Amino acid sequence: MSRVLPAVLLGLGLAGCVATQKDVLDLSQQSDDLKTQVSALNKTVESMQANQADLSVQIKQLREDLAAYGETVKASMGDMGKLSAKLDELGSQLAGKVTQLGTTLAAAQRKGLEEQKAALDEQKREGSATELFVTSEKRLQTKDYAQAAAGFADYLKRFPGGELTDAATYDLGLAHFGLKQWEKAGRQFAVVLDQYPKSGQTPGARLHYALCLVGMKKSLDEARAYLESIATDFPKSPEARDAKAALKNLAAKPAKR
Numbered sequence: 001m002s003r004v005l006p007a008v009l010l011g012l013g014l015a016g017c018v019a020t021q022k023d024v025l026d027l028s029q030q031s032d033d034l035k036t037q038v039s040a041l042n043k044t045v046e047s048m049q050a051n052q053a054d055l056s057v058q059i060k061q062l063r064e065d066l067a068a069y070g071e072t073v074k075a076s077m078g079d080m081g082k083l084s085a086k087l088d089e090l091g092s093q094l095a096g097k098v099t100q101l102g103t104t105l106a107a108a109q110r111k112g113l114e115e116q117k118a119a120l121d122e123q124k125r126e127g128s129a130t131e132l133f134v135t136s137e138k139r140l141q142t143k144d145y146a147q148a149a150a151g152f153a154d155y156l157k158r159f160p161g162g163e164l165t166d167a168a169t170y171d172l173g174l175a176h177f178g179l180k181q182w183e184k185a186g187r188q189f190a191v192v193l194d195q196y197p198k199s200g201q202t203p204g205a206r207l208h209y210a211l212c213l214v215g216m217k218k219s220l221d222e223a224r225a226y227l228e229s230i231a232t233d234f235p236k237s238p239e240a241r242d243a244k245a246a247l248k249n250l251a252a253k254p255a256k257r
Contacts, residue, residue, distance in 0.1 A: 186208075
């Protein structure tokens, strides 16, 4: 048994050494791991510190940008105030111009309506005048001299200065001539000759004025002069032929004043 005990103690000693060596190796491995973790942590801290520096710079830049933006906003608000005032002024001017334009348009519309009404009235007036003239002309052609004379006289009274005034005056003379009212007829022909010397009725007015003088048996020399002027001034007119025949009838008559 004395031999066995040392052997056991030797075995325990060797086992203790082995266990201690393993623990040392494990501890060394843990130390290395810890160093690695510490190194990684240091890198992380350094990275965070760098990021924090960048973040500080960014925050500072952001503050500067915000300050500049604030100044820009203030300036913009001032400009907006000026723009608002300008818009109010333009709105006021525009309202005034719109009002003025509305007044002008209303006046132009009233004027246009008045002109249209005047034109319609004139058309109606001309239509009535033409209708009266045509009716009187038909009566003259059918030798209804009394009604024709009344119609032409009415025309001249209602439409003085109308487009057919010279013709109506001449036809009124013809109506009186048909009624052998020489003086009344001669007065109308004299008006045509005096007031409408360029009228197309001039040859007929000269002829009938002269015939009225013959009918009244006075101023035959004047009548002869008018008859002769027709052949001279209007040689191709139908009245020139009638004037020549009238001159032959006057040739045998003594001149009277």
